[in-house]
Amino acid sequence: MEKKNIDWSNLGFSYMETDKRYVSNYKDGAWDEGTLTTDANVVLNECACVFQYAQTCFEGLKAYTTEDGHIVTFRPDLNAQRMATTAERLKMPVFPEDRFVDAVHKVVEANAAYVPPYGSGATLYIRPYMFGSNPVIGVKPADEYQFRVFTTPVGPYFKGGVKPITIRVCDYDRAAPHGTGHVKAGLNYAMSLYAIVDAHEKGYDENMYLDSATRTKVEETGGANFLFVTKDNTVVTPKSPTILPSITRRSLLYVAEHYLGLKTEEREVYMDEVKDFAECGLCGTAAVISPVGKIVDHGKEICFPSGMEKMGPTIQKLYDTLTGIQMGHIEAPEGWIHRIC
Numbered sequence: 001m002e003k004k005n006i007d008w009s010n011l012g013f014s015y016m017e018t019d020k021r022y023v024s025n026y027k028d029g030a031w032d033e034g035t036l037t038t039d040a041n042v043v044l045n046e047c048a049c050v051f052q053y054a055q056t057c058f059e060g061l062k063a064y065t066t067e068d069g070h071i072v073t074f075r076p077d078l079n080a081q082r083m084a085t086t087a088e089r090l091k092m093p094v095f096p097e098d099r100f101v102d103a104v105h106k107v108v109e110a111n112a113a114y115v116p117p118y119g120s121g122a123t124l125y126i127r128p129y130m131f132g133s134n135p136v137i138g139v140k141p142a143d144e145y146q147f148r149v150f151t152t153p154v155g156p157y158f159k160g161g162v163k164p165i166t167i168r169v170c171d172y173d174r175a176a177p178h179g180t181g182h183v184k185a186g187l188n189y190a191m192s193l194y195a196i197v198d199a200h201e202k203g204y205d206e207n208m209y210l211d212s213a214t215r216t217k218v219e220e221t222g223g224a225n226f227l228f229v230t231k232d233n234t235v236v237t238p239k240s241p242t243i244l245p246s247i248t249r250r251s252l253l254y255v256a257e258h259y260l261g262l263k264t265e266e267r268e269v270y271m272d273e274v275k276d277f278a279e280c281g282l283c284g285t286a287a288v289i290s291p292v293g294k295i296v297d298h299g300k301e302i303c304f305p306s307g308m309e310k311m312g313p314t315i316q317k318l319y320d321t322l323t324g325i326q327m328g329h330i331e332a333p334e335g336w337i338h339r340i341c
């Protein structure tokens, strides 16, 4: 298979249309058989539920070329599972989990020419999503839905080397108790846009959201979970029912325990204790771990000992081990790597 003529190392994180995408429609209580199509556009009625009441959700994962030349995805079954949980919360029909994994497989295979080569640092980003597609004007769930998966090649997250970021404690909330913070609903992102634009305007890279009930506990950023390392090298991640369960974060905790022999804790993390940690990072599919050098809490600065030049030593080890597993030079736990071709 001949690769497309793309300058892989200069790709950013933006949409590029690829050859094929997967579409399946839900009508009269059932999903159709689904198909690959070349048509990148979606045409819907003006009153489609997704436009009026934001009944939509999504997932995000990546396909990589491993050192020995295979194209693989990382734990797509967990994305399938999470989308099922999200769909239930939004009163959408679940797209069967085995069919989700199969759809991802088919789309990546059909766009293999767009999967960046090993060593480029670039990857093929995969976006499964679903929306209510029939006209709905009285507030209720749609009766018809569309499930789609498209792909787009994206560049290395850390272009020109890793740079720790500066984040601020945010006065806006991301998720309410008993709300939708734990599911990947588009609406969680719509209402975070104001806060992230405001953060960028004020010179911060990201928002740190606290629990909205007490504003004393660390939750997450708009699109990544926190990971902290204590001074005696325990890996700590915040636990809360309003945090989105990051697959990267769950995988890193496993790596910490089973590959690096570190102690791990998933527990409530109070803002008051953040100053005592040695390292801080943000976990998500996009960057795996993005190191945080500084947190600004209403003028008060927390500067981590790892500094603003490089990742802290433990976060670096976690990063190297997980990316090593993904790229195929470290043996993966059973079932983590899904081989496409």
Ligand SMILES: *Cc1c(COP(=O)(O)O)cnc(C)c1O
Binding pocket: 060, 184, 220, 221, 222, 223, 224, 225, 244, 245, 246, 247, 248, 249, 283, 284, 285, 286
């Ligand atoms: C998608 C997402 C993450 C990261 O999850 P991964 O499965 O690791 O990519 C974290 N927080 C939020 C709010 C998200 O939407």
